[in-house]
Amino acid sequence: MAEESSMEVLVKKGQTFGEVFRKVKAVVAAKAGNTLFDLSDTATQDIKASPVLADSREGITILRHSGAHLLAQAVLQIYPDALPNAGPPTDEGFYYDIFMEPISSEDLPAIEKRMHELAAKRIPIRKERLSREDLLKSFKHNKFKTERITEKVSPGDSSTVYVQDEFRDFCTGPHVPDTGFLKATKLLSVSSAYYRGDENQEKMVRIYGTAFPDQKSLDEFLRMRDEAAKRDHRKLGQEMDLYVFNSERAPGFPLYTPNGTIIRNEMIRYMRELNQSRGWQEVTTPHVFRDEIWKKSGHFAKYKPNMFVFELNGDGYGIKPMNCPGHITIFDRKVYSYRDLPVKYSEFGTVYRYEKSGEVGGLTRPRSFTVDDGHAFLRLDQIVDEILSVLEMVKEASGKLFEHPDLSFDLSIVDKENPDNFLISYKCRTCGVVSEIRKAAGSEFLCPSCSSSSLEPDFSKWDQATDALRKALAMAGLIYREIPGEAAFYGPKIDIHAKDALNRDWQISTIQVDFFMPPNFGLFYVNAEGKKEPVIMIHRAVYGSLERMMAIVIEGSAGRLPTWLSPHQVFVLPVNDSALDYANQINRELVSMNVRSEVDASKESISKKIRMLHDLRPSYILVVGSKEMEDKSVTVRGKDNKQEVMPFAGFREKIAREIRERLV
RNA sequence: GCCGCCGUAGCUCAGCAUGGUAGAGCGCGUGCUUGGUAAGCACGAGGUCGCGGGAUCGAAUCCCGUCGGCGGCUCCA
Numbered sequence: 001m002a003e004e005s006s007m008e009v010l011v012k013k014g015q016t017f018g019e020v021f022r023k024v025k026a027v028v029a030a031k032a033g034n035t036l037f038d039l040s041d042t043a044t045q046d047i048k049a050s051p052v053l054a055d056s057r058e059g060i061t062i063l064r065h066s067g068a069h070l071l072a073q074a075v076l077q078i079y080p081d082a083l084p085n086a087g088p089p090t091d092e093g094f095y096y097d098i099f100m101e102p103i104s105s106e107d108l109p110a111i112e113k114r115m116h117e118l119a120a121k122r123i124p125i126r127k128e129r130l131s132r133e134d135l136l137k138s139f140k141h142n143k144f145k146t147e148r149i150t151e152k153v154s155p156g157d158s159s160t161v162y163v164q165d166e167f168r169d170f171c172t173g174p175h176v177p178d179t180g181f182l183k184a185t186k187l188l189s190v191s192s193a194y195y196r197g198d199e200n201q202e203k204m205v206r207i208y209g210t211a212f213p214d215q216k217s218l219d220e221f222l223r224m225r226d227e228a229a230k231r232d233h234r235k236l237g238q239e240m241d242l243y244v245f246n247s248e249r250a251p252g253f254p255l256y257t258p259n260g261t262i263i264r265n266e267m268i269r270y271m272r273e274l275n276q277s278r279g280w281q282e283v284t285t286p287h288v289f290r291d292e293i294w295k296k297s298g299h300f301a302k303y304k305p306n307m308f309v310f311e312l313n314g315d316g317y318g319i320k321p322m323n324c325p326g327h328i329t330i331f332d333r334k335v336y337s338y339r340d341l342p343v344k345y346s347e348f349g350t351v352y353r354y355e356k357s358g359e360v361g362g363l364t365r366p367r368s369f370t371v372d373d374g375h376a377f378l379r380l381d382q383i384v385d386e387i388l389s390v391l392e393m394v395k396e397a398s399g400k401l402f403e404h405p406d407l408s409f410d411l412s413i414v415d416k417e418n419p420d421n422f423l424i425s426y427k428c429r430t431c432g433v434v435s436e437i438r439k440a441a442g443s444e445f446l447c448p449s450c451s452s453s454s455l456e457p458d459f460s461k462w463d464q465a466t467d468a469l470r471k472a473l474a475m476a477g478l479i480y481r482e483i484p485g486e487a488a489f490y491g492p493k494i495d496i497h498a499k500d501a502l503n504r505d506w507q508i509s510t511i512q513v514d515f516f517m518p519p520n521f522g523l524f525y526v527n528a529e530g531k532k533e534p535v536i537m538i539h540r541a542v543y544g545s546l547e548r549m550m551a552i553v554i555e556g557s558a559g560r561l562p563t564w565l566s567p568h569q570v571f572v573l574p575v576n577d578s579a580l581d582y583a584n585q586i587n588r589e590l591v592s593m594n595v596r597s598e599v600d601a602s603k604e605s606i607s608k609k610i611r612m613l614h615d616l617r618p619s620y621i622l623v624v625g626s627k628e629m630e631d632k633s634v635t636v637r638g639k640d641n642k643q644e645v646m647p648f649a650g651f652r653e654k655i656a657r658e659i660r661e662r663l664v
Numbered sequence: 665g666c667c668g669c670c671g672u673a674g675c676u677c678a679g680c681a682u683g684g685u686a687g688a689g690c691g692c693g694u695g696c697u698u699g700g701u702a703a704g705c706a707c708g709a710g711g712u713c714g715c716g717g718g719a720u721c722g723a724a725u726c727c728c729g730u731c732g733g734c735g736g737c738u739c740c741a
Contacts (some may be wrong), residue, residue, distance in 0.1 A: 003735085011709090021675085095741095097727090102667060102668065104668055104669070105668070105669065105735095106669090131735090137715055139689095158707085188735095189669095189735060189736070190667090190668060190669090190735090190736085191667065191668060191669095191735060191736030191737065192666065192667030192668065192736070192737060193667085193736070193737045193738085194666075194667095194737060194738065197737070197738065198738080203666065203667060203737085204667090204737090205667075205668085206733090206736070208666090234734095238675075239675090245733085247671095247714085247731080247732040247733060248714075248715090248731075248732070251732060251733090252730085302666080305741095306739090306740075327707080339670095353738085353740080354738075356739070356740095357665070357732085357737095357739080358665065358666070358736090358738085359738085359739065359740075360733095361732095361733085361734075361735095365740085371675095385738060411740095413714075448714085478687040484739095487666090493741090495741070499734095506741090507741050509741095510741065511715085541741090544741075545741090548741095573701085575698085575700050575701095576698045576700090577698065577700070578698085582736095603697085603699085603703095604699085604703095605697095605698095605699050605703085605704065606699065606700055606701050607699090607700090607701060607702065607703070607704090608702085608703055608704080609701085609702095610701055610702055611703055612691090612702090613702095614701085616703065621701080623700065624702060625700060626700095635700080635701080637701065641701090641702085643701065
C-alpha cells in the first residue's frame with residue numbers, strides 16, 4: 001500500500017479539487033489538513049491540498065465506501081423493495097445493511113455481476129447539498145434513512161446526498177468521482193444483523209464485500225484469505241491431532257488428545273514458573289459451589305443465564321463461570337495484617353459458561369476453558385506496582401509464544417454518562433454519606449442514612465482505579481486506547497488483544513481492578529493503627545484462557561509451534577534397516593534429555609514418511625543413513641523445510657537450548 | 665437466541681435439481697518393494713448418508729421438525 005502523498009498543491013478559490021488533481025492518475029479525493037474533499041468540491045478559499053491516491057490507506061477506505069454504495073445500487077435494481085440502512089467501509093472491505101427478504105450466498109453472483117456492469121458504465125457520482133426538510137422528503141420511503149437524518153442533521157441544518165444515476169444515498173462522503181474506480185470489487189458473504197445492533201429491532205441482511213484499486217491487489221487479497229483459512233486452528237488441530245470436538249456428546253466443549261495435552265501442559269508449566277517468580281501462590285478450588293456464593297458475588301444477579309446450574313436434594317448449585325469467589329473464600333480464612341499483603345493466588349481454573357448456541361466456536365469461544373487466573377489482595381498503595389508486574393508477565397510470555405507479538409492494549413473504563421451497568425457509590429447531597437449500591441436498571445434509591453432521594457454518583461473509586469491503570473500503562477511505555485463503557489461491572493480493566501489467522505481480534509490477557517467485590521465479601525486487613533481497612537483486588541489472566549491462546553499461537557505459527565510447545569519435537573527416520581540401530585541410538589539419547597523424539601521405522605519410503613509427517617508439524621525431522629552413521633551426523637529438516645547436515649552433538653545442543661530457553 | 669449456508673467412510677469430498685436402497689482420493693489392514701527428503705505397487709476391510717417424523721411401491725435425494733457445525737449479528741472477556 002502506498003504512503004500518503006505529500007504532493008501539496010495550491011488550490012485557488014473557485015477551483016474544484018478535481019481541476020487540479022484529475023491529471024494525477026488514480027486520485028480519488030483531495031485532502032487539506034485533516035479534511036477530505038471530493039474532487040467535485042470547489043475551494044471556498046485558496047488552500048493547500050494534496051491528492052488522495054486510490055492505493056493509499058485513506059484512498060482505499062474511500063474506494064470501499066463507494067463500493068458499499070455501488071452494492072446498494074445493484075441490490076436496489078434487483079430488489080426494488082429493499083431499504084438500505086447503512087454501509088460503512090471496514091478494515092478489509094465494506095458491508096451494507098439492507099432491510100429486505102433474506103437472500104443466500106447463491107444470490108451474490110447476480111448482485112456482483114450487476115455491480116461490475118455499473119462500474120463498467122463509469123457512472124459519475126455527484127454530490128447534492130439538501131436541507132434537513134428536503135433530505136427527509138427525499139428519503140421518506142425509507143424509515144431507516146429518515147431516522148438517521150433526524151438524528152444526524154439538526155433542524156435548520158443541511159447535509160449531503162450522493163447520487164449515481166437513479167441511486168441516491170444520504171452520506172457525508174467523500175466518494176470516488178465515478179463508478180469506474182470500482183472495477184475490482186468482490187462480494188464475500190451474506191449474514192444478518194440487527195438494526196442498530198439491537199436484537200429487538202428489525203433484522204437486516206448484511207452483505208460483505210471488498211474493493212481494491214486494481215484486480216491484482218484484489219486477487220492477492222483473496223489468495224491471502226485462502227491461505228489464512230488454511231491456518232484455522234480447527235483445521236490444523238485436526239491435522240495435528242490436538243483436540244476433539246464431539247458435537248453430540250459435548251457441544252462446545254473441547255477434548256484434548258495426548259498431543260494437545262502436551263501443548264497445554266507446557267503452557268501451564270511455563271506459567272507456573274512465571275507465577276512463582278512473581279510471587280503468585282498456586283491454589284486449587286472446586287468446580288461446583290452452592291448458590292450462596294454466587295448470590296454474594298453478584299454472579300447470580302448478572303451472570304446466571306450463562307451458568308450451568310443444578311439442584312440436588314433441594315439445594316441449588318452452580319458450576320463456576322469464574323474463579324474469583326473461590327480464591328476469595330481461601331483468602332477469607334484468616335485475618336491479615338497490612339504486613340501480610342499482597343496475597344496473590346493463582347490457579348489454572350477451568351470454568352464453564354453457557355454460551356448461546358450461535359456464539360460457540362472452536363477453541364476461541366468454547367463453553368469450558370481454563371483460565372490462568374490470578375487474584376491479588378492488596379493495599380491501595382500496592383496497586384500500580386502489581387499492575388506493572390502483570391504487564392511485564394504479559395510481555396515476557398508473548399515473547400515466548402509469538403515470533404512477532406502483535407498485541408493491542410485497551411483501557412476499558414466506566415461510562416460516566418451511562419453508569420447503569422456498573423457498581424457505583426452514591427453520595428447523598430443532603431447528609432453527605434457515601435453508600436455503595438448495586439444499581440438495578442430503573443429502580444430508585446434512597447440514602448440509607450437520611451432517606452433523601454437526592455443522590456449523586458461518586459466516581460472517586462473508579463477514578464482512583466483508572467488512574468492506577470493509566471499510570472502503570474504509562475510506566476510500561478505502552479500505547480493504548482481508552483474505551484468508555486467497556487469496563488467490568490466491578491471496575492476498570494486493561495484488556496490485551498491478539499489477532500487470529502483471519503485477522504479477527506480476540507481478547508487474551510486482562511488486568512482488572514476491583515474495589516467492589518471485596519466489600520461484598522467483607523474482606524479487610526488490619527492497618528498499622530489496628531483499624532480495619534478494605535482490601536482491593538486485582539483480577540488478572542496472562543494467557544487469558546489456555547484454549548484461546550493455544551488457538552492464536554497455532555494460527556500465528558501456522559502450526560509450526562515453538563519447539564518447546566511442539567508435541568513432536570523430533571522424528572528420526574532411518575533410510576533403511578541398516579540405519580535403524582543408529583536411529584534408535586540417537587532417539588534414545590534425545591529422549592533421555594527429555595526431548596519428545598520418536599523413530600519412524602515403518603516400511604515406507606523417506607518421501608512418503610515426510611509427506612505423512614507433514615500434518616503433525618514436527619519441529620525437526622532427522623534423516624539418517626550410512627553417511628550419517630559414519631561421521632556421527634544427522635540430516636536435519638527444520639520448520640523451514642530446508643535440509644542441513646550437522647554433527648549430532650551440534651543438533652543435540654541446538655535443540656536443548658531451544659527448549660530450555662523457550663526460543664520461538 | 666437471530667439470519668444465511670452446511671451435516672454422506674477415520675479425514676477431504678462427489679452423488680441430491682430430474683427418488684430406484686452409496687462412490688473417489690487419502691488414511692487403515694495384508695502382501696510385495698530395502699527405499700536418501702512432500703504419495704513405490706497390488707489386494708482388502710470400512711458407511712443405520714446427524715437424528716426423528718411425513719408424503720411415496722420405493723428416500724442420502726422431496727416435505728416438516730430437531731440436534732449439531734460454519735459465517736456474521738447480539739452477547740461475553
